[in-house]
Amino acid sequence: EDQVTQSPEALRLQEGESSSLNCSYTVSGLRGLFWYRQDPGKGPEFLFTLYSAGEEKEKERLKATLTKKESFLHITAPKPEDSATYLCAVQEAGGFKTIFGAGTRLFVKA
Amino acid sequence: DTGVSQDPRHKITKRGQNVTFRCDPISEHNRLYWYRQTLGQGPEFLTYFQNEAQLEKSRLLSDRFSAERPKGSFSTLEIQRTEQGDSAMYLCASSQSTKGLAGGPGGGYNEQFFGPGTRLTVL
Numbered sequence: 001e002d003q004v005t006q007s008p009e010a011l012r013l014q015e016g017e018s019s020s021l022n023c024s025y026t027v028s029g030l031r032g033l034f035w036y037r038q039d040p041g042k043g044p045e046f047l048f049t050l051y052s053a054g055e056e057k058e059k060e061r062l063k064a065t066l067t068k069k070e071s072f073l074h075i076t077a078p079k080p081e082d083s084a085t086y087l088c089a090v091q092e093a094g095g096f097k098t099i100f101g102a103g104t105r106l107f108v109k110a
Numbered sequence: 111d112t113g114v115s116q117d118p119r120h121k122i123t124k125r126g127q128n129v130t131f132r133c134d135p136i137s138e139h140n141r142l143y144w145y146r147q148t149l150g151q152g153p154e155f156l157t158y159f160q161n162e163a164q165l166e167k168s169r170l171l172s173d174r175f176s177a178e179r180p181k182g183s184f185s186t187l188e189i190q191r192t193e194q195g196d197s198a199m200y201l202c203a204s205s206q207s208t209k210g211l212a213g214g215p216g217g218g219y220n221e222q223f224f225g226p227g228t229r230l231t232v233l
Contacts, residue, residue, distance in 0.1 A: 004152075006152075031220075032220060034221065034222070036224075042226060042227070043114075043201055043203075043224030043225050043226050043227050044153065044201075044203075044224045045224070046221050046222065046223060046224075049220065049221055087152050087153070089152070089153075091220070095165075095166060096141060096143075096158055096160075096165070096166070096220075097155055097158065097166050097168075098143065098155055098158075098222065099155060100145075100152030100153045100154070100155075101152050102150070102151050102152050103151075103152050
């Protein structure tokens with residue numbers, strides 16, 4: 001059965017302190033891996049799609065990478081406004097059912 | 111507005127009542143998804159449509175849940191005989207199945223864009 005595990009569950013950083021979030025996945029064949037940001041009380045906001053191992057995507061202070069078993073979301077010099085829950089999701093090849101992880105709650109202190 | 115909209119934003123009901131939620135996707139998107147999210151968890155897949163066809167439904171989904179997308183545009187999610195365990199945020203998302211213009215809602219391949227959600231409280 002498809003599984004997505006995110007770690008850590010919560011991460012507290014000082015402003016400017018770079019770090020990485022992990023997403024481990026188990027799927028028969030990967031159609032795509034997605035990263036989303038979610039603020040409290042709101043729907044998830046799309047960040048990145050990764051399709052194949054070795055692929056990387058960047059947006060402002062965020063960089064997502066993908067291997068055959070996991071993905072990392074690297075946050076460089078975070079700011080307080082980066083505080084949110086970051087969700088990882090996968091779609092298996094052959095369908096469009098999307099499985100989300102439980103998320104990593106990021107807190108960035110000024 | 112080019113985003114996904116959901117109505118109502120909040121719903122309070124008594125146990126045993128039926129409720130219906132509506133989702134209006136981004137206009138050019140042909141796929142529509144429903145999810146349920148509880149506090150501290152990621153969205154849980156419920157079902158998805160491609161145009162008007164419901165192509166997959168979660169095995170965990172009770173028979174009390176039904177979704178429709180009659181004309182391939184908006185969708186409704188109905189919960190019959192609500193239970194307290196149904197209390198959650200119900201999220202709708204849409205995506206398109208072909209490459210579009212880069213950037214912005216509706217651009218790109220298969221990215222899902224979410225609405226603000228409907229928060230259901232069952233008393």
